[in-house]
Amino acid sequence: MTFTTPVKAVLASNKHFLDRQKAMESNVRSYPRKLPFVYAKAQGVWVTDVEGNEYLDFLAGAGTLALGHNHPKLIQAVRDVLDSGLPLHTLDITSPLKDAFTEELLSFFPKDQYILQFTGPSGADANEAAIKLAKTYTGRTNIIAFSGGFHGMTHGALSVTGNLGAKQAVQGLMPGVQFMPYPHVYRCPFGIxxxxxxxxxxxxxxxFIEDVESGVVKPAAVILEAIQGEGGVVPAPISFLQKVREVTQKHGILMIVDEVQAGFCRSGKMFAFEHAGIEPDMVVMSKAIGGSLPLAVLAIKKEFDAWQPAGHTGTFRGNQLAMATGYVSLKIMREENLAQNAQQRGEYLTNALNELAKEFPCIGNVRGKGLMMGIDIVDEHQAKDNAGAYPADSDLAVAIQKACFNNKLLLERGGRGGNVVRILCAVNITQAECEEFIKRFRQSVADALKAVRG
Known part of the structure; x- marks a missing residue:
């Protein structure tokens, strides 16, 4: 009997497939509620649904699709693996392909200082491994995390994630996690x-670390994002990252930097922590690292590799297709200098959005680095807080996202209350595509304001 995948099935309406999804899938699904369409095909930053509508994609798989959809060199890399006879699943047994990918990835780190650990396929898996390794190496149990941070939905990763929404129904998360405020220039936690x-x-x-009366014993690690993503696209000031590195080194605390979303050219550098000129003890990587396919890797300073053999395992550590597309992605990022492209396109978008803010004061703050950007939607008719920020307008942000969808523009929200409209487009995006984004976004803000405020 011959089996074929249903990718060329008779096309129906978006509603047809969304209704079937609702009937067959858990209530936990989220993106289809905000972006109610069904993929038919995609290329670059353009997506076509089953009804033939074409969308400009500024979501990019939540940052996974660094080179956009179906980059021809990535498709060829998949074909090459399939034609080679190489096993698609190898556990952690090596292969020439894995060897080449490992060498290429390590070339972006200081020479001979880091080794790699392949974990399960998600960023949460890699964060779990980092937390366990920090505890294994130090013999300590406490972890310091930051309000607004996001590190995944598994037990340990959720424990160090700031957002309370997913925590409310889950009691007994990992103990010993101490949250601290994260610097936010616009919405300062101290009101300054x-x-x-x-x-x-x-x-x-x-x-807090040095106070002998702080009430918390020395932690095993500090975990943070150099640019908070889900927390509302909040870049850490360079001096803050440098201070955390200085203090953690002084006191023998491991510094874990989660680069799952901010890494791989998105911030205008290969990794967002590079803006501060620091070297973390562990770097957590996923999303774009696999060239659109599932892969997660932990970079570890060699002196902290305290694992015993099989001390942390995971079945899907050997995704050869992801290593092939990841290897080609890394080559393209380097050869085409996509970090510079992200910086330049990000500068254009920042300037254009700040111009839009003059026309639409509901755009309270535009922030980020490179092509990881947040647009803080506010109610400018209300009083400012002590730090000069207007109150968040989550209802308007929801309306803007909906209007963007109606204007064939895909993007996501984040931040406290979901009032931050986010930009996570492909890092190889063109100037013309950025200009098209501004055109559609401007119309969407106008449409949303009319719908919400009349």
């Missing part, structure tokens, strides 16, 4: 704002 607010967070962190 700007550089002064960021400096206050630095001093608070240093004092």
């Amino acid at each position: 704002g700007g550089e002064a607010g960021a400096k206050a967070v630095e001093r608070y962190f240093e004092n």
